[in-house]
Amino acid sequence: MTTRHENHAVVVGAGIAGLLAARALSDHVAHVTILERTRVDDAVGAAPTAAGLWPACTLTPPTLALLEARMPGLAGDLLRAGAVPVARDGAPSNAYRPVDHPATLALTERLVLDTVRRRLLHDHPNVSVHDGVHAERALLTGRRITGVSAAGAAMNADLVVDATGRGAQLLASAIEDGVEAPTATSVVLSMDYRTRIFARSATAVAMASTARDARGGRVATLAPIEGDRWAVTLGTWPARTAPTTPAGFSAAIETLGDPALAMVVDGCEPRSSLGHATLARTRLRRPHLSTTPLDGLVLVGDSLCTLDPLAGVSVRSASLQAHMLAAALSQHAVVSPELTAAYHRWAGAAVERPWREGSGAATVASRPRAQAPARVARSLARLERSLAR
DSSP, X not given: OOOOEEEEEEEEOOSHHHHHHHHHHHTTEEEEEEEESSOGGGOOTTOOOTTSOOOEEEXXXXXHHHHHHHSTTHHHHHHHTTOEEEEEOSSSTTEEEEOSSOSEEEEEHHHHHHHHHHHHHHHOTTEEEEXXXXXXXXXXXXXXXEEEEETTEEEEOSEEEEOOOTTOHHHHHHHHTTOOOOEEEEEEEEEEEEEEXXXXXXXXXXXXXXXXXXXXXXXXXXXXXXXXXXXXXXXXXXXXXXXXXXXXXXXXXXXXXXXXXXXXXXXXXXXXXXXXXXXXEEEEEEGGGSSSOOSSEEEOGGGTEEOOGGGOOHHHHHHHHHHHHHHHHXXXXXXXXHHHHHHHHHHHHHTHHHHHHHSSHHHHHTSOGGGOOHHHHHHHHHHHHHHTO
């Protein structure tokens, strides 16, 4: 049984990592305030594309187990909302086949986000979400972060969680005010992502698969999603070679030689325009290796560990981080400097494997030499040295 102390925590960012961090905090502080700069209908936790498309994701049994540990009944909620159960096929190693019982769930990240948010607010009345509130900066008292500046006013907190995304906005503002920048490892990707949604007939086999052509600079994923639809995402490098039209998108998919992908883009009715997103680099921040660890600030989600979305491990990474935050809270007081140090040390170790899978290092290493500039080789060397610690 957990003990709830009369403390206040502020989570900035209502993406999946921010919501799961708030869930972990809800057992240990009196009130958790989540600040989200966008309105709920446009929440950006899962990085929608310019056309409003949300990428598909697959939740494996280990990830679902982590989510269920924090929110019992969540898997059932996702299934009732339309998530598609699939299982690893015995034929191609990159394909999944449909099953009649929950195994891996295929769905959009938006559905994950909406379902987690509803259950969090329903089951934990000490958690509140404020949409349309922009937290501009972290507030410092001495060397400790003690709140945020939001909408021009100070909001004090015993613990602040930075779930603002790749730029780690609160951390960046603290660094401007003199906090030591944490050690970080990055991999240059220069990836362009194009996503399109297609209709899926009731009789179609709901397969999920991935196809790649490293030398051609392309990787694509196919996933069945809620609402009897397919989601097809094409990743291209370097970004300047990405197709910009639906016809170019279809032609690029066909060059991969995957029959399932070709069947969908050629034979199914498009249900969306061509969505667009980019990722210049992935990054893993390691605050626990700094000489002066962060005090009063916790990094979660992309603020801690930015991943290639096509790797499909971002929800797993966020779930592991929430699990480690709960473990740290069970051993250290919210206001203790040891809390953030323990969390970042444990979370760094927990996300190492998802980072290896989702950093894009393997993709970069497989590219032809002509497309791999010297900075990529330096990034890979730094990655190997940091992971060896």
